[in-house]
Amino acid sequence: MEKKRYERPAIIKHMGGLANKFGKSQGIRSKPEIDNIRVDDIVREFGSPVFIFSERTIRKNIRGAAMSFGARYPKVRFAWSYKTNYLDAVCGLFHDEGCWAEVVSEHEYDMALSNGVPGNRIIFNGPYKPEWSLVRAMKDGAQINIDHHDELMQIEAIARRNGGPAKAGLRINLDAGIHPCWDRFGFNLENGEAMDAARRIKTGGIVNLNGLHAHIGTFILDPSAYRAQAMKLASLAIAIEKELGFRIETIDIGGGFPSNSTLHEQYSPGEDSNPPIDAYAEVISSALLTAGFSPERLPTLVLETGRALIDSAGYLCASVVANKRLANGTRAVIIDAGVNTLFTSFWYRHNVYPVEEKNGMVEETVIYGPLCMNIDVIRPSLRLPSVYPGDLLVLHPVGAYNVTQWLQFIRMRPAVVMIGLDGQVAGIREPESVEYMKKMESVPSWIKRNGGAAK
Ligand SMILES: Cc1ncc(COP(=O)(O)O)c(C=O)c1O
Secondary structure, eight states: OOOOOOOOOOOOOOTTOEEEEESSOOOOOOOOOOOEEEEEHHHHHHHHSEEEHHHHHHHHHHHHHHHHHHOSSSSSSEEEEEEGHHHHHHHHHHHHHHOOEESSSSSHHHHHTTTOOGGGEEOOOOOOOOHHHHHHHHHHHHEEEEEEHHHHHHHHHHHHHTSSEEEEEEEEOOOOOOSSOOOOOOETTTSSSHHHHHHHHHHHOOEEEEEEEEEOOOOOOOOOHHHHHHHHHHHHHHHHHHHOOOOEEEOOOOOOOOOOBBEEESSOOHHHSOOOOOHHHHHHHHHHHHHHHHHHGGEEEEEEEOOHHHGGEEEEEEEEEEEETTTTTTTEEEESSTTTOGGGGTOOOEEEESSHHHHHHHEEEEEOOOOOOSOOOEEEEEOOOOOOOOOOOEEEESSSSSSHHHOBBBOOOEEEEEEEEOEEEEEOOOOOOOHHHHTOOOOOOTTTOOTTTOO
């Protein structure tokens, strides 16, 4: 008979939510496999921690979203939001599914080009687009959404230098009932600035205004905000067409749909309570279809959905490195992935699954990362069975904004792998090393490298 591991006794305060005074039957789910591939095999090959992406889930998510919108509105285009996750393999899947690229810097623009996206299928957003990048984007025929008056003047000057008309869209900010209202990007609708910018473009006589864009915020749990946004953008498009004669070909509603993550302040789990993408498709499509466009001049609906398409496709597998008791008696577990790797821990209560089934006592636990920093908290509180050094934990969903916002801070960024449709497992980003990081640095000749030896 296999010898059972000794579990240290602990006194736990009785509280609501415990199934019984032993707190045993909490049904913590384990996750030994992802897409039928054993997680411990992946860790053996690629190390710990390791990000794991599922091709199957990525394709399922984008096809589901395209179906939700395509069934309700005849002209729909998805543009993959690069900043949400710009690993080439991930972008490659979205482009393979027909997505354009949405970029917010010249670097992301370069990445899109190197992923084979032609410039005329790139949407170029953001408050800072260096002059040379505007020149390139205009030459390529990219969809530039103008953020402010200075950028408009730059674009007009480039167009004049080129001796011909240019096309561009306007980024709009508006009150969709989401507060605080994001008003730092683009031109405000309610105070008339947006319409004035369109008039200004008309009088400039060199830029053809062809699209409207707005991104009302992130993780918007109320679909009706998008109804307000779509109605307001549609009314503005109709007003611009009527007064100025510009043909608004695209209405771009940005991103912001929630994934199935759970915000720290949410009561119930996101996977149970966050509205499905259908709810957003319904209100946006109906707002555009009833806005008053003539059927032959219906604008293309552009979506820059990020997190809702990739979050659930990403997992982080990390190892337990230690158990501790805090001074107040709380159980603490230290794992080998910190907030530098899992940035979204600041926003979300990630689900945590032991890779092996655990039947030990479930107890309120805090999960810390390995950084020597007080802020390195992965889960401030969750109910977890006993785990031991070397045990593996899977954190999910983590596919959005981590592998772009992660940083080398105390520890290097780990490997990323993808599980293909046929169960192939491939590394898509190597783990970083000190040599890789130090390649960028040099020490001036006047600084002696004597390693602290006395003079
Ligand atoms: C302009 C723009 N488009 C798209 C997105 C993607 O948003 P999300 O990942 O919330 O869907 C963002 C994110 O901030 C954005 O700023």
